Amino acid sequence: MKPSHKEMPAARSRGFAAIFRRVWEILEPWQRRRALGVSVLITLTALVETLSVVSIVPFISLVANPAALSKGGLLGTAYAMSGVTSERSFLLLVGFAVLAVLVLGNAFKTFTAWRIALFTNLVGHELSVRLVSAYLSQPYAFFLTRHSAEFAKSILDEVSQVTNRIIQPAMLALSRLVVTVFIGAVLVAADPLVALLVVVVLGGAYSLIFLALRGVIARSGQVRYEANQLRYHVVSEGFAGIKEIKMLGLEAVYAARFAGPSERFARTQAGNQIISLAPRHSLEAIAFGGVLGLVLYLLDTRQTLENALPVVALFAFAGYRILPGLQEIYASLTTIRFAAPTIEALHRDLTTMRPPAEPVHIAAPLPLTRAIRFEKVTFAYPNAERPALRAVELEIPRGARVGVVGPTGSGKSTLIDLLLGLIVPTEGRILADDGPLDGDETLRRWRAGIGYVPQHIFIADETVAANIAFGRPHQAIDRAAVERAARAAQLHDFIVNELPGGYDARVGERGVRLSGGQRQRLGIARALYGDPAILVLDEATSALDSATEDAVMAAIDALDRDRTIIMIAHRLRTVERCDMRVEIKKGVLSVSQQTQG
Numbered sequence: 176m177k178p179s180h181k182e183m184p185a186a187r188s189r190g191f192a193a194i195f196r197r198v199w200e201i202l203e204p205w206q207r208r209r210a211l212g213v214s215v216l217i218t219l220t221a222l223v224e225t226l227s228v229v230s231i232v233p234f235i236s237l238v239a240n241p242a243a244l245s246k247g248g249l250l251g252t253a254y255a256m257s258g259v260t261s262e263r264s265f266l267l268l269v270g271f272a273v274l275a276v277l278v279l280g281n282a283f284k285t286f287t288a289w290r291i292a293l294f295t296n297l298v299g300h301e302l303s304v305r306l307v308s309a310y311l312s313q314p315y316a317f318f319l320t321r322h323s324a325e326f327a328k329s330i331l332d333e334v335s336q337v338t339n340r341i342i343q344p345a346m347l348a349l350s351r352l353v354v355t356v357f358i359g360a361v362l363v364a365a366d367p368l369v370a371l372l373v374v375v376v377l378g379g380a381y382s383l384i385f386l387a388l389r390g391v392i393a394r395s396g397q398v399r400y401e402a403n404q405l406r407y408h409v410v411s412e413g414f415a416g417i418k419e420i421k422m423l424g425l426e427a428v429y430a431a432r433f434a435g436p437s438e439r440f441a442r443t444q445a446g447n448q449i450i451s452l453a454p455r456h457s458l459e460a461i462a463f464g465g466v467l468g469l470v471l472y473l474l475d476t477r478q479t480l481e482n483a484l485p486v487v488a489l490f491a492f493a494g495y496r497i498l499p500g501l502q503e504i505y506a507s508l509t510t511i512r513f514a515a516p517t518i519e520a521l522h523r524d525l526t527t528m529r530p531p532a533e534p535v536h537i538a539a540p541l542p543l544t545r546a547i548r549f550e551k552v553t554f555a556y557p558n559a560e561r562p563a564l565r566a567v568e569l570e571i572p573r574g575a576r577v578g579v580v581g582p583t584g585s586g587k588s589t590l591i592d593l594l595l596g597l598i599v600p601t602e603g604r605i606l607a608d609d610g611p612l613d614g615d616e617t618l619r620r621w622r623a624g625i626g627y628v629p630q631h632i633f634i635a636d637e638t639v640a641a642n643i644a645f646g647r648p649h650q651a652i653d654r655a656a657v658e659r660a661a662r663a664a665q666l667h668d669f670i671v672n673e674l675p676g677g678y679d680a681r682v683g684e685r686g687v688r689l690s691g692g693q694r695q696r697l698g699i700a701r702a703l704y705g706d707p708a709i710l711v712l713d714e715a716t717s718a719l720d721s722a723t724e725d726a727v728m729a730a731i732d733a734l735d736r737d738r739t740i741i742m743i744a745h746r747l748r749t750v751e752r753c754d755m756r757v758e759i760k761k762g763v764l765s766v767s768q769q770t771q772g
């Protein structure tokens with residue numbers, strides 16, 4: 176369960192500029208354009224919101240002093256032009272106008288909130304799709320170095336962290352910031368001294384709290400990230416190894432192994448939530464006291480209630496917008512900082528692993544007319560002390576039947592993986608006829624011509640027919656080819672006589688369970704479905720009883736002689752009928768020709 180260095184971003188604390196730059200870099204150009212569009216919308220909404228705050232001033236002035244209408248001014252002119260006969264009706268009209276601006280402002284806000292939610296969620300969707308595609312198109316060797324739980328975590332968890340805890344809070348913070356700046360400007364116009372005081376006290380308080388806590392937030396964000404990684408590892412290992420866990424009675428051990436990181440995860444989340452919320456209550460008290468002080472101050476400086484009331488109303492109403500706004504900016508920034516390690520990891524994967532530019536189609540098989548040749552092939556696994564295979568010289572003529580034998584750990588699977596083009600030689604080269612097997616496209620075409628039966632057959636939760644024609648869309652399944660392959664793998668009789676539903680019976684997770692031997696034969700049928708020129712079997716018959724193995728071997732034997740067959744076997748008698756025997760000992764090959772028995 177040791178995570179590789181690649182999975183663990185350094186615990187350094189990153190500034191906001193670096194976090195946002197990383198987010199910007201992983202966005203597609205259209206997403207960047209849309210982000211700018213949403214930002215414009217946010218600014219417009221802020222403008223409308225400011226307008227709705229400011230519109231309270233004329234209304235309150237009128238309430239305080241209706242007689243002002245006869246003294247001209249902006250309101251007086253509006254009154255004269257409106258054709259309304261009484262001051263009271265005009266007051267009502269202004270009241271409705273203010274309400275309309277408020278409702279409009281809120282409607283606009285809702286619309287913007289919807290655009291932000293849509294934008295962030297669609298970005299999340301697109302990032303997940305890009306990650307799935309990028310991971311799947313990595314060379315096979317890549318999967319040897321990463322824990323399989325990493326993929327589900329990145330695709331399903333980290334992406335939503337980035338959208339919900341970085342992009343969405345950033346948009347929210349921007350919208351609150353713009354509103355605060357606009358309303359702040361209005362306050363400065365109304366009373367610069369008081370406005371300055373409000374900005375210094377509230378803004379200063381939040382900034383101080385944030386600066387004091389930012390180190391704690393960054394560290395707990397890192398702890399959360401690492402704890403989450405462990406949670407995924409334990410869950411995936413626990414259920415993948417359920418048989419061993421049951422047999423060894425390790426249920427409680429695994430549950431306890433999960434509990435540790437799960438608790439750390441929960442505690443850091445709770446810590447972050449409280450850090451985001453805590454200043455609100457104390458600052459609300461300060462703000463409330465501030466409003467009281469302000470009323471007294473304004474009454475003192477403006478002498479009459481009539482003069483003071485509109486400004487008091489403006490500040491009170493502005494405060495009612497600014498205070499939650501500042502709180503939201505602060506909470507967003509703490510959330511973003513807390514989620515920073517996630518963007519590091521995702522940015523690394525998305526920038527270093529490019530998904531294929533176009534969808535990759537099933538390649539046309541590379542033909543083999545003469546022979547496969549290994550020239551001085553050496554292969555060493557990453558981080559391994561010595562090579563798994565050394566200076567392999569091997570020629571497999573087309574149509575040959577090759578048996579690969581050797582003690583466990585000698586390098587048989589490595590030889591097969593090289594032959595399959597899943598891994599490439601560290602030194603030397605492999606040739607098909609005279610063409611070297613290298614480059615993505617050649618290797619894809621090479622693999623397309625090989626039917627491969629692994630030791631462990633993966634059964635999808637699908638029908639038997641779909642499992643034989645694995646991965647093909649349902650409408651493209653060739654039923655005749657499915658049956659031909661099943662017959663060759665000695666599976667046809669079982670399917671039609673014993674499986675209710677025959678070829679349409681569901682097998683796998685929620686369907687009929689297959690025995691080890693049946694699984695193996697299904698794997699062989701799957702490999703034969705595409706009628707490949709080369710068939711590679713990795714201990715494919717070791718799970719079968721000798722009678723079934725003989726029948727399968729006889730079926731393989733009966734395949735046309737043009738087909739090249741390479742099989743790894745533990746039992747020597749499995750490879751008796753091969754015409755070449757490759758023996759591997761500690762990564763070194765010896766080849767002997769056999770006369771068929």
Ligand SMILES: Nc1ncnc2c1ncn2[C@@H]1O[C@H](COP(=O)(O)OP(=O)(O)OP(=O)(O)O)[C@@H](O)[C@H]1O
Nearest residue numbers: 319556557559563582583584585586587588589590
């Ligand atoms: N992913 C890997 N990373 C590092 N070393 C590996 C890896 N896979 C295999 N090896 C090492 O390479 C050597 C050859 O392994 P390989 O799986 O090819 O043996 P094998 O002959 O197929 O064994 P078996 O019959 O037990 O399946 C072994 O020493 C093994 O420890």
